[in-house]
Amino acid sequence: MGFCQPAGQERHYVVDAAQDTPGYNLVTIGEHKINIRPAVKDDLANVVDLDDRTTGLRKPDYWDDLFTRYGNRKDSRFFLIAEEGDTLLGCIFGEVRSWEFNSVPCGWVGTVSVEPNLRMGGIGSILYKEICRCFRKAGVTKIRTMIPRDATDLMSFFRAQGMMAGPFIQLETDMDEGV
Amino acid sequence: MMSLQKATLFALYAVLELAEDTDRQLSASEIAERYNISTNHLAKVLRDLGRAGLVESVRGAGGGYRFCGNAKRTTLLDVVRLFEEVGAGPTSGIVQETNAGAALSLVMDEIEEITHATLLSISIETMLKLMRKRRPEKPSSTGLFRAV
Numbered sequence: 001m002g003f004c005q006p007a008g009q010e011r012h013y014v015v016d017a018a019q020d021t022p023g024y025n026l027v028t029i030g031e032h033k034i035n036i037r038p039a040v041k042d043d044l045a046n047v048v049d050l051d052d053r054t055t056g057l058r059k060p061d062y063w064d065d066l067f068t069r070y071g072n073r074k075d076s077r078f079f080l081i082a083e084e085g086d087t088l089l090g091c092i093f094g095e096v097r098s099w100e101f102n103s104v105p106c107g108w109v110g111t112v113s114v115e116p117n118l119r120m121g122g123i124g125s126i127l128y129k130e131i132c133r134c135f136r137k138a139g140v141t142k143i144r145t146m147i148p149r150d151a152t153d154l155m156s157f158f159r160a161q162g163m164m165a166g167p168f169i170q171l172e173t174d175m176d177e178g179v
Numbered sequence: 180m181m182s183l184q185k186a187t188l189f190a191l192y193a194v195l196e197l198a199e200d201t202d203r204q205l206s207a208s209e210i211a212e213r214y215n216i217s218t219n220h221l222a223k224v225l226r227d228l229g230r231a232g233l234v235e236s237v238r239g240a241g242g243g244y245r246f247c248g249n250a251k252r253t254t255l256l257d258v259v260r261l262f263e264e265v266g267a268g269p270t271s272g273i274v275q276e277t278n279a280g281a282a283l284s285l286v287m288d289e290i291e292e293i294t295h296a297t298l299l300s301i302s303i304e305t306m307l308k309l310m311r312k313r314r315p316e317k318p319s320s321t322g323l324f325r326a327v
Contacts, residue, residue: 150296155296156254156302156305159301165297
């Protein structure tokens with residue numbers, strides 16, 4: 001599809017200002033018209049396929065459960081997809097969590113996934129911006145995520161959106177036998 | 180706080196300064212003056228950056244150095260690694276055969292891994308965004324990194 005831009009060239013976005021409802025947007029990248037909208041049940045098969053291509057793991061039950069929990073809650077949980085025509089290009093989901101770990105309400109991004117051969121083309125960024133609009137409408141001003149330390153591309157993506165290490169550190173351990 | 184060697188810090192200053200405007204050429208002395216650092220030392224660092232393909236020298240009147248790397252794909256780790264090894268620091272002097280040494284190594288390894296992941300995930304372009312968001316009035320050695 002040719003989303004990847006040559007080094008040093010800025011990509012120009014044209015946003016359809018008429019679509020000002022958070023969760024919905026029509027963004028033009030080059031000659032591509034990318035539609036952003038909340039996911040619907042019929043998107044699940046394509047999302048499962050995208051996740052399979054991205055992670056190498058097929059998890060239909062996980063996505064079905066996620067859609068049930070996130071797909072129909074417009075107030076605090078958001079599951080958005082990016083598509084061109086009928087082709088799914090990427091998806092993102094997140095939710096507002098309040099007082100977890102004694103934190104003031106903030107938006108958590110669960111994951112962002114983009115068709116592997118279209119990365120670095122701006123699709124992840126427009127999904128991220130759109131979910132930020134959803135979070136803002138939900139009343140939060142801070143956005144958070146958690147990334148595996150070795151997921152370099154994903155971490156670079158969130159860094160490029162301006163994210164820095166936050167005030168929390170994730171700790172874990174293997175439980176000893178009998179504990 | 181992570182401690183960077185002087186050459187590494189100078190290289191980061193130069194790369195970020197030049198990458199901020201890729202059409203602009205700056206001499207070693209202009210950059211050195213801006214950061215109050217040794218011109219001779221910086222000139223050597225710029226030659227190393229040139230060999231790595233991150234900067235190129237432009238001859239003639241108004242000549243100097245300009246950034247010629249890919250700001251989106253070049254990470255802080257790429258620059259740091261040109262001048263020092265990352266991940267071979269704190270644990271190198273620890274006696275790992277002892278219980279205390281082994282436990283201490285676990286902790287220091289954790290710090291090293293976080294440092295590595297952080298430097299690897301931040302591109303020059305991301306740094307430029309940070310710089311545009313927050314411009315200190317005068318660069319100082321107590322900024323992002325401390326030189327040793």
